[in-house]
Amino acid sequence: MVLLGFHVPMEEAEEQQLVERLKRQDEAAFNELVRLYDKRVFRLVLRMLNDRAEAEDVAQEVFVTIFKAIGNFRGESKLSTWIYRIATNHCKNRIKYLDRRARGKKSELDEVSEHAAMESASMSSSAQVARPDEQAEANQIEGIVRAAIAELDEDQRELVILRDVENLSYEEIQQITGLPEGTVKSRLHRARLSLMKSVQKATGLSKEAKKGKNA
Amino acid sequence: MTADEARDRFADAVEGTLGEDAAAFEAALASDAELKDEYALYQQLMGSTRALGDDDEVQPPPALLPEVQRKIRTRSRGRFFRDRFAAEGGEKNTLTLVLAMAILLIVAATMVLVQDLVVVDLPTTTSTE
Numbered sequence: 001m002v003l004l005g006f007h008v009p010m011e012e013a014e015e016q017q018l019v020e021r022l023k024r025q026d027e028a029a030f031n032e033l034v035r036l037y038d039k040r041v042f043r044l045v046l047r048m049l050n051d052r053a054e055a056e057d058v059a060q061e062v063f064v065t066i067f068k069a070i071g072n073f074r075g076e077s078k079l080s081t082w083i084y085r086i087a088t089n090h091c092k093n094r095i096k097y098l099d100r101r102a103r104g105k106k107s108e109l110d111e112v113s114e115h116a117a118m119e120s121a122s123m124s125s126s127a128q129v130a131r132p133d134e135q136a137e138a139n140q141i142e143g144i145v146r147a148a149i150a151e152l153d154e155d156q157r158e159l160v161i162l163r164d165v166e167n168l169s170y171e172e173i174q175q176i177t178g179l180p181e182g183t184v185k186s187r188l189h190r191a192r193l194s195l196m197k198s199v200q201k202a203t204g205l206s207k208e209a210k211k212g213k214n215a
Numbered sequence: 216m217t218a219d220e221a222r223d224r225f226a227d228a229v230e231g232t233l234g235e236d237a238a239a240f241e242a243a244l245a246s247d248a249e250l251k252d253e254y255a256l257y258q259q260l261m262g263s264t265r266a267l268g269d270d271d272e273v274q275p276p277p278a279l280l281p282e283v284q285r286k287i288r289t290r291s292r293g294r295f296f297r298d299r300f301a302a303e304g305g306e307k308n309t310l311t312l313v314l315a316m317a318i319l320l321i322v323a324a325t326m327v328l329v330q331d332l333v334v335v336d337l338p339t340t341t342s343t344e
Contacts, residue, residue, distance in 0.1 A: 027296060034280045042275035047267070056276050063283040064290070145263040164264040189226050196253075196260055 015079050022070045034063055041087050047161045048091035050150040058094050062087045077175045085176045088158055095154050141199070148198035156191035163188055216243040218250045225257045
């Protein structure tokens with residue numbers, strides 16, 4: 001359902017109707033489904049892959065798979081959960097494929113922290129601006145966090161994105177990943193601690209760069 | 216609660232699921248400034264990660280749906296999401312096109328034949344002088 005440009009969660013009956021139309025390979029129903037989920041799928045895929053071109057291609061493949069496999073959807077989970085499972089599986093396969101191709105992975109974290117360090121250093125050297133305002137600092141932290149998520153291994157990244165970015169429940173995450181709740185929680189905790197270290201490292205670098213510039 | 220035990224409960228504290236351990240957790244934070252800073256960073260990190268979910272800058276490409284339709288059309292060999300020409304006319308349109316081309320060919324051939332058959336006798340001019 002689209003209301004004033006925002007997608008709101010579907011009612012169960014409404015979702016069931018859509019699924020039935022999809023199972024009859026109704027093209028209009030499929031177009032509706034793409035419009036309902038395109039943003040959520042694309043955002044998830046982009047966060048997982050951290051590469052827009054790859055994300056565009058994988059997002060397309062996710063919807064092609066949905067069209068082909070909707071007959072296998074038994075309604076044991078929510079449609080959105082089933083879609084997220086397809087999306088995360090596609091992402092993992094693509095990551096493996098890209099790794100096999102030994103595609104050089106650029107360390108965006110270093111790039112962002114270096115950029116952040118330079119930015120705060122240049123801001124501190126300015127006579128008019130005493131220090132970065134809170135919004136700029138928040139944006140900077142967000143950039144660092146985004147890059148730090150991309151540096152996590154794919155299993156940890158998947159959990160952080162599903163739980164912390166997409167705000168899914170533990171039950172939904174269990175259905176998507178097939179992992180028991182205890183494993184989800186412990187892996188997520190390790191992932192967050194790892195993120196925290198990366199952020200500490202990156203912000204530490206910024207502070208050092210700032211100090212160096214001031215000295 | 217030790218600092219390590221408290222560290223293991225950061226997630227529960229952020230999600231509000233500490234239950235009866237909440238007081239012990241607070242006490243652990245109050246007695247360890249480093250732990251308190253770590254927890255503050257953890258909270259900040261969670262806030263920043265959640266903010267990524269509200270990021271409206273990430274928009275799917277406008278061509279996502281047409282591209283998905285194109286892929287399905289190709290892989291189903293035109294069974295689904297046929298293009299407008301095929302969907303609206305299909306074989307009928309193709310037949311019309313072939314007929315139109317045949318008529319054009321016939322007209323062109325007839326014109327060539329007529330040019331060869333018709334001989335125009337122009338009147339000869341005679342001198343009056």
